[in-house]
Amino acid sequence: MTDKKNNYKAWLYLSPALVLLLIFSFYPLINTFRMAFLNGYNGLAIVGGETFEFGIENFKTVIGNVDFKQYLKNTVLLCVITVPISTALALLIAVALNSIKPLQKVYQTVFFLPYVTNSIAIGMVFNAMFTRVGVGDLIETQGIINNIIGIFGISPVNFVNNGSTWGANMFVVCTYIIWHALPFKILVLMGGLQNVNKQYYEAAKIDATSKARTFFRITVPLVSPMLAYVIITSFIGGFKEYSSIVGIFGETMGPAGSSGQMNTIVGYVYNMLPKSNLGNASAASLILFAIILVVTAINGYVSSKKVHY
Amino acid sequence: MKIVLQNVTKAFPNRNKKIKEEVIAVDGLNFEIPDGKLVGLLGPSGCGKSTTLYMICGLQKPTKGKIFFGEKEVTHLEPEHRGVGLVFQNYALYPHLTVKQNILFPLQNLKGEQKMSKQEMLEKAVAAAKLVQIDELMDRKPSELSGGQQQRVAIARALVKEPRVLLLDEPLSNLDARLRLQTREEIRRIQRETGVTTVFVTHDQEEAMSISDIIVVMKEGVVQQIGKPQNVYDDPCNLFVAKFLGTPPINVFDGKIEDGMLKIGDEEIMALPGQQDRPVHVAIRPEGFIPCEDGAFSGILRNIEVMGRDCSVILENEKCQKETVRAIVDSGIDIKHDATGRVRFNIKKNKVFVFEAETELRINVEG
Structure with missing residues (x-):
């Protein structure tokens, strides 16, 4: 293997993968850095042969942008709200599913359906469920959610339509994300649970351990590697949230007439592209990259203290 | 409790x-x-x-x-x-x-x-x-x-x-x-x-x-x-x-009771007065064998495993239900075989158990 003559063979065999990686991964990655640090870069050569100056103007523009601040707030809030709730729910459902014998496979399939369904399609269904069209008492049409809360005598809420509040929008988006995130987490956690030796539970039972204590002192620690994995990946996914909002609101990234009040960082990046603001788009993606890096590092640090491998 | x-x-x-x-x-x-x-x-x-x-x-x-x-x-x-x-x-x-x-x-x-x-x-x-x-x-x-x-x-x-x-x-x-x-x-x-x-x-x-x-x-x-x-x-x-029970395990033979005698093959192991003639299982503990030149039981010597305190004598006997019979004797004893390669043993009576051939239940030999 150390024979240097034959090294070219190794490179030859690696070349298909390397070439593809170089073209589609490494080059775009490096180019993003380049674009982000070229002031006002727009992808077009400047008339008169001028070049873009090296600097941090793009970052200044992005951070100074009022919309970007709103989007950053949206993104962070979505993460902070949905990740813990969906993880906790997924764990509870996984434990419940794991403890039933009949119909376990059926339930598993049902819970897994959202994972294989197109997120835009689900978003549109969510929009239909939460919709309410009309002015004041003159309601033309409303979705199932407003019908249900109407049964309890609560007046209809404008969740997603023109003039709806940011809070109502947030509620719908969070519900969507939590629901959509469940299947994958349930699957991973169930895998973890099924690997837990049943004898730990028998030992706990003989020692008269309460259900709650068994859950927190045995189940959670023993699936903690899976939990850590699920939490880290869902934070990463959460910061890149985009398609759910497109699904619910369309490309306006918010109810009509709200100038994209539910938009996220990735949404901002996409917004910048058609405006030939490649510099700003790159800077925003690098900021997102930095945020995810920091959050993942924190996650990694916490799990190294708390996770029992 | x-x-x-x-x-x-x-x-x-x-x-x-x-x-x-x-x-x-x-x-x-x-x-x-x-x-x-x-x-x-x-x-x-x-x-x-x-x-x-x-x-x-x-x-x-x-x-x-x-x-x-x-x-x-x-x-x-x-x-x-x-x-x-x-x-x-x-x-x-x-x-x-x-x-x-x-x-x-x-x-x-x-x-x-x-x-x-x-x-x-x-x-x-x-x-x-x-x-x-x-x-x-x-x-x-x-x-x-x-x-x-x-x-x-x-x-x-x-x-x-x-x-x-x-x-x-x-x-x-x-x-x-x-x-x-x-x-x-x-x-x-x-x-x-x-x-x-x-x-x-x-x-x-x-x-x-x-x-x-x-x-x-x-x-x-x-x-x-x-x-x-x-x-x-x-x-x-x-x-x-x-x-x-017992290591090494007990040796089991196809035996029979004939004319008030317990026999393995043609060898008369011990007297069993008052018992009907019938085929039986005869089980002898490994420690029940005493080397003796005119002993009742014999087997073809195959091997001797010396284990310090005592030694195992590995024998072959056609009536044994396994390939070999294992007898444990004190290591000081000299094991001698005759011209045909056979070693003879006396059998300790309390180390012999007799069982019905069909039900495998113990036959009480005292009575």
């Missing part, structure tokens, strides 16, 4: 759902475990001994029959209310907790009047750890312990809540031979010190014989014989028990 099993039966549904017939794991078990004794449940794998243990601790419920702890019926009592300590075959120590936390775990579950202060719990845990001599390993994780140490932690965890009954499921099967010897003496010592009624399951007859006050020999869910180890060894009630 004594444990009484009355007609305890456990049936499992057949794995193949088309077959209605249930699998009987334990069939009509009747026995009493006296207070403060160490009882070994002994049998080959699949004989229902672990199921019996799990029924005593409550993780499995009998299909029929009753279980009593002392005078109180516990048949339908949940395991957590039975006050038993169980040591699992692979110990089932919580891998994410330290030794100390593992031992404390059962104490932290106590509620109501039994609830203890942290100080009390710690004292108890340390006392239990001292009993099994692991008090120096309290801050280790189970993965940082050897098999024998894990075993001790498991025993400490089972004992710390002062159970009325200690149950051990194949406690030594995961240990190497030397450690097994040491640990079984340890179990014996701990049982003596605490005086807790102890039931342990094993398929290793040597293990059971060496430390039990009473052994219960089981086969296919049915108790074969109950008694003190030596008594069961010296007086097996059927061929299975005779074969199962």
Whole structure:
């Protein structure tokens, strides 16, 4: 293997993968850095042969942008709200599913359906469920959610339509994300649970351990590697949230007439592209990259203290 | 506290759902475990001994029959209310907790009047750890312990809540031979010190014989014989028990009773007056052979294995149900064979057991 003559063979065999990686991964990655640090870069050569100056103007523009601040707030809030709730729910459902014998496979399939369904399609269904069209008492049409809360005598809420509040929008988006995130987490956690030796539970039972204590002192620690994995990946996914909002609101990234009040960082990046603001788009993606890096590092640090491998 | 099993039966549904017939794991078990004794449940794998243990601790419920702890019926009592300590075959120590936390775990579950202060719990845990001599390993994780140490932690965890009954499921099967010897003496010592009624399951007859006050020999869910180890060894009630106890195993021959004589082939082993002529199984313990030039029994010498204190003489005898016969004699004795390669032995009468050919039940030769 150390024979240097034959090294070219190794490179030859690696070349298909390397070439593809170089073209589609490494080059775009490096180019993003380049674009982000070229002031006002727009992808077009400047008339008169001028070049873009090296600097941090793009970052200044992005951070100074009022919309970007709103989007950053949206993104962070979505993460902070949905990740813990969906993880906790997924764990509870996984434990419940794991403890039933009949119909376990059926339930598993049902819970897994959202994972294989197109997120835009689900978003549109969510929009239909939460919709309410009309002015004041003159309601033309409303979705199932407003019908249900109407049964309890609560007046209809404008969740997603023109003039709806940011809070109502947030509620719908969070519900969507939590629901959509469940299947994958349930699957991973169930895998973890099924690997837990049943004898730990028998030992706990003989020692008269309460259900709650068994859950927190045995189940959670023993699936903690899976939990850590699920939490880290869902934070990463959460910061890149985009398609759910497109699904619910369309490309306006918010109810009509709200100038994209539910938009996220990735949404901002996409917004910048058609405006030939490649510099700003790159800077925003690098900021997102930095945020995810920091959050993942924190996650990694916490799990190294708390996770029992 | 004594444990009484009355007609305890456990049936499992057949794995193949088309077959209605249930699998009987334990069939009509009747026995009493006296207070403060160490009882070994002994049998080959699949004989229902672990199921019996799990029924005593409550993780499995009998299909029929009753279980009593002392005078109180516990048949339908949940395991957590039975006050038993169980040591699992692979110990089932919580891998994410330290030794100390593992031992404390059962104490932290106590509620109501039994609830203890942290100080009390710690004292108890340390006392239990001292009993099994692991008090120096309290801050280790189970993965940082050897098999024998894990075993001790498991025993400490089972004992710390002062159970009325200690149950051990194949406690030594995961240990190497030397450690097994040491640990079984340890179990014996701990049982003596605490005086807790102890039931342990094993398929290793040597293990059971060496430390039990009473052994219960089981086969296919049915108790074969109950008694003190030596008594069961010296007086097996059927061929299975005779074969199962003793290392090296007993030698079984196709024999016959003819004219009041017990014969293996044409060799007359001993007189059996008043017995009908019939084919029988003759079983002779390896230590029942005394080399003697005009002895009653003979075999073709195959090999001699010298083991220091004594030696095994490996013989061939056409009537033996296995290929070779193994006799254990003192190593000082010179084994001489005649011109045909045969060695002759006298047979100790109390080391010979005779069983019916069909039922394999013991034939009482004294009467």
